[in-house]
Amino acid sequence: GAGVSQSPSNKVTEKGKDVELRCDPISGHTALYWYRQSLGQGLEFLIYFQGNSAPDKSGLPSDRFSAERTGGSVSTLTIQRTQQEDSAVYLCASSLKGGWDSAQHFGDGTRLSIL
């Protein structure tokens, strides 16, 4: 069956540009999570959507980062005015019933490189 799909798989952009990363969760999954994985910082939580509730944005590193989830399905993570330290792999995950103790299904990530 279809898993979590992320696009693009790789993105190279110049410092200062805006980027949008897309995540298609598994159909029927109510919760969606974004993480960042970088060499120096390991895996960091960014943002969590659960159904129609207000998202948990507590992991977003700065106001340059934002995310939305339209219609309870597809999500877009936007990074404005990119900086070199934003270079990382951005992972999206979804889970059937939400909550931090639910098993999460991960996409293969978007590898973002800022020149």
Next chain:
Amino acid sequence: AQSVTQLDSHVSVSEGTPVLLRCNYSSSYSPSLFWYVQHPNKGLQLLLKYTSAATLVKGINGFEAEFKKSETSFHLTKPSAHMSDAAEYFCVAAGNKLTFGGGTRVLVKP
């Protein structure tokens, strides 16, 4: 505060020999605990999950983990390593958020 420590950043084993990946957690309550595996250029895949129903948890691909509250440990084992087990493994605790260990990279020698 919740924390997860994976005691080995790298583990090297020969094919067919046992694998042991060590994980200790710190939490003010009993969290749910997970092991995930990540192959190169892939996302994380769930191996197994502990939720207090049983202290010995069996996962996919022959892996299992034992929860020991007295030692605050959740070590992952496999009796016989396969070449396809070469990957990075993450121990994860779930409380009011997910806390990831630093990862253990496993090398399997033929």
